[in-house]
Amino acid sequence: MHSFGHRANAVATFALTILAAMCFAASFSDSFNSPTPAASAQILNINWFQKEANANDEVSMTLNISADLSSLFTWNTKQVFVFVAAEYETPQNALNQVSLWDGIIPAKEHAKFLIHTTNKYRFIDQGSNLKGRDFNLTMHWHIMPKTGKMFADKIVMTGYQLPEQYR
Amino acid sequence: MSKEPIRTGEIVVFNIDGREIPIVHRVIKVHERQESGEVDILTKGDNNFGDDRLLYAQGQLWLQKHHIMGRAVGYLPYVGWVTIVMTEKPIIKYLLIGALGLLVITSKE
Numbered sequence: 001m002h003s004f005g006h007r008a009n010a011v012a013t014f015a016l017t018i019l020a021a022m023c024f025a026a027s028f029s030d031s032f033n034s035p036t037p038a039a040s041a042q043i044l045n046i047n048w049f050q051k052e053a054n055a056n057d058e059v060s061m062t063l064n065i066s067a068d069l070s071s072l073f074t075w076n077t078k079q080v081f082v083f084v085a086a087e088y089e090t091p092q093n094a095l096n097q098v099s100l101w102d103g104i105i106p107a108k109e110h111a112k113f114l115i116h117t118t119n120k121y122r123f124i125d126q127g128s129n130l131k132g133r134d135f136n137l138t139m140h141w142h143i144m145p146k147t148g149k150m151f152a153d154k155i156v157m158t159g160y161q162l163p164e165q166y167r
Numbered sequence: 168m169s170k171e172p173i174r175t176g177e178i179v180v181f182n183i184d185g186r187e188i189p190i191v192h193r194v195i196k197v198h199e200r201q202e203s204g205e206v207d208i209l210t211k212g213d214n215n216f217g218d219d220r221l222l223y224a225q226g227q228l229w230l231q232k233h234h235i236m237g238r239a240v241g242y243l244p245y246v247g248w249v250t251i252v253m254t255e256k257p258i259i260k261y262l263l264i265g266a267l268g269l270l271v272i273t274s275k276e
Contacts, residue, residue, distance in 0.1 A: 004271050022245060078242075081193070081213055085175050090193065097175040099195040104213060121218070126198050126207070140176045141194075149241040152176060 026076045027148020033074050039139040039155045040065040041084055047118065049130070049166050059123050059131035059162060065101060065139070070111040072143055080105040081108070081142045087125060088135035088151075098123050101135075132164040168237045173197065173208060178239035181210070184224045191239055192219055198229075206232055 018041050047060040065084055072080055082101035089095060100119040140154040173179065175194050182189050195218060196209035207229035211218040220228060253260040 001257060003273070005266070005273070009270060029242070081176075083176065083195070094199050094204075095197065095199040097197040099175055102195070102213075104210045142176055142178075145242055147242055147244050150178075150239070154176075 009059060023147040025160055028078065030074050030076050030143075030145060030148065030151065033072075035069075035071040035153075037067065037069050037072060037153075037155065039065075039069075039143070039157070041065045041137045041139065043137075044116075045159060046163055046167065049163055051166065052124070053126050055123040055128055057128045058131060060118060061100075061123070062118050063101065063137075064114065064116055066114040067139060068112045069105060069141060070108050070113060072141060073108040073111060076145050076147065078144045078146045079107075080111065083141075084137055084139050086135050087138050087156075089127065090127065090129035090132055090138050092120065092127055092134070096125070097138075131166070133162045135160050135162065168235070172199065172204070173206060173235060179210065179235045180237040180239065181234045182236060183227075183234075186222075189236060190219070190222065205255065208235070222228060235239055249256075 008123045018047070034087070042064045043061050044064055045062045047062060051057055063084070067082070069080060069082065079105055081102065083099050083101045085097045087095070087097050099121050100123060101115070101117055102120065103113075105113075136158045137154050137160055138154050138156045140152065142150060142152045144150060174195060175197050178191060179192050180189050180191050190210075192210040194208050195211045196207075198207040200206070208231070209218055209220070209229060223230070226230050253263075
C-alpha cells in the first residue's frame with residue numbers, strides 16, 4: 001500500500017482536489033462584488049436605410065456609446081466582453097437581437113470609455129419590417145473570470161426609432 | 168443544456184455537418200419566430216474579424232436550436248490541455264490507462 005504508484009496517485013488526487021477547491025473559492029469571491037455599471041448610447045446619424053435586393057431591410061447608423069464598467073472588475077476577472085445590440089419585435093419574429101458593436105475590455109483601466117462608431121455588424125432584418133420600427137439598444141456585458149462561473153448582465157435603453165421612409 | 172431560450176451574448180457549443188470538432192462561439196444575432204419559437208442564430212468568435220458564416224456548411228446562413236449542443240457557463244483553466252495532449256500524442260493516453268490498470272491489478276485490497 002506504499003508503492004511509488006500508490007503514493008503518486010494519492011498525491012495527484014489530493015493536488016487536483018485542492019486545485020478544484022481553490023477554483024471554487026476564487027469564483028465564490030466574485031459573488032461579494034456589487035457592481036455599479038453605467039451606460040448610454042446615442043444615435044448620431046442614420047447613414048442609410050434601404051431594402052436590399054433579397055427583400056430584407058438594412059440600416060447603417062453612427063453611434064456614440066459610452067459606459068463605465070470599472071466596478072465589474074474583481075481580482076478574478078480576466079476580461080469583460082461588452083456589446084450593444086438592437087432589440088425589436090416584428091409581426092414575423094417575437095424577438096430580434098442584432099449585435100451592432102462589441103469590444104473586449106482587458107483591464108479595469110480601459111473600462112470607462114466613449115466610442116464613436118458606425119455599426120460594426122450589419123443591421124439586417126428578416127424581411128422588410130424596419131420602417132418606423134421602435135427598438136431598444138441594450139448594452140450587454142459578459143465577465144470572463146480567470147476561473148469559475150461567468151456572470152452576465154445588461155442595461156436596456158429604450159426609446160429609439162428607425163425612420164418612416166428609406167433614405 | 169438548460170431549456171432557457173438562446174439569446175445574444177451567450178457562448179454556445181455547436182456542430183457543423185462535416186466538421187468533427189465542435190465550435191464554441193458567442194451568439195451575435197437572434198431572430199425568434201412568433202408562434203413556433205423557432206430561432207435563427209448567428210455566431211462569431213470574439214476575437215475574429217468576421218462572423219461564422221465561413222465556417223457553416225455550404226449555403227447555410229443560420230444555426231437552429233438543433234445545432235446547439237450546449238452553453239459555456241464557466242472556466243476551469245488548463246483542464247482542456249489533458250484532452251489536447253491525449254488526442255495529439257495517443258501514446259500518453261495508453262500509458263495513463265496502462266499505469267492506472269497496473270495500479271488496480273497490483274493493489275492488495
